[in-house]
Amino acid sequence: MNLHAVHGYLMPLALIAVGIASLDGAGYYWKRTDMLFKSAVATMGEVVLKGGQIRGESIVSSYPPLYKVRILYDPDRPEAARIRSFYDLWFMPSLFRGLGVVFSAVGARWLIFGVSS
Numbered sequence: 001m002n003l004h005a006v007h008g009y010l011m012p013l014a015l016i017a018v019g020i021a022s023l024d025g026a027g028y029y030w031k032r033t034d035m036l037f038k039s040a041v042a043t044m045g046e047v048v049l050k051g052g053q054i055r056g057e058s059i060v061s062s063y064p065p066l067y068k069v070r071i072l073y074d075p076d077r078p079e080a081a082r083i084r085s086f087y088d089l090w091f092m093p094s095l096f097r098g099l100g101v102v103f104s105a106v107g108a109r110w111l112i113f114g115v116s117s
Contacts, residue, residue: 012111019104026096033089036082040072 072089073081082088 012107015103015107019100022096022100026093026100029093036072039074041075043071
């Protein structure tokens with residue numbers, strides 16, 4: 001196998017590897033959200049715990065203070081409260097899943113059919 005042939009396989013295999021890693025990341029975030037739903041308690045606003053104040057904070061956007069939101073929290077881990085919205089719960093799994101599918105498909109197409117001139 002010559003050097004050109006080796007380089008012809010490296011990029012598509014790298015894309016497939018990135019795609020698989022993204023799909024793995026999607027699985028991690030999906031499982032984390034699913035586990036929260038199985039053990040979560042829903043409430044509105046802020047969760048107060050023995051003098052300490054626990055707030056559900058968005059990973060995507062910020063809400064103004066005193067904004068009423070639905071919060072999901074695990075009674076055993078209230079500090080990990082999450083705002084119940086599509087963006088907080090499903091954005092990361094959806095993003096990683098989409099990226100994984102695209103990278104894997106492009107890499108597989110490139111590996112099977114090569115680059116058309």
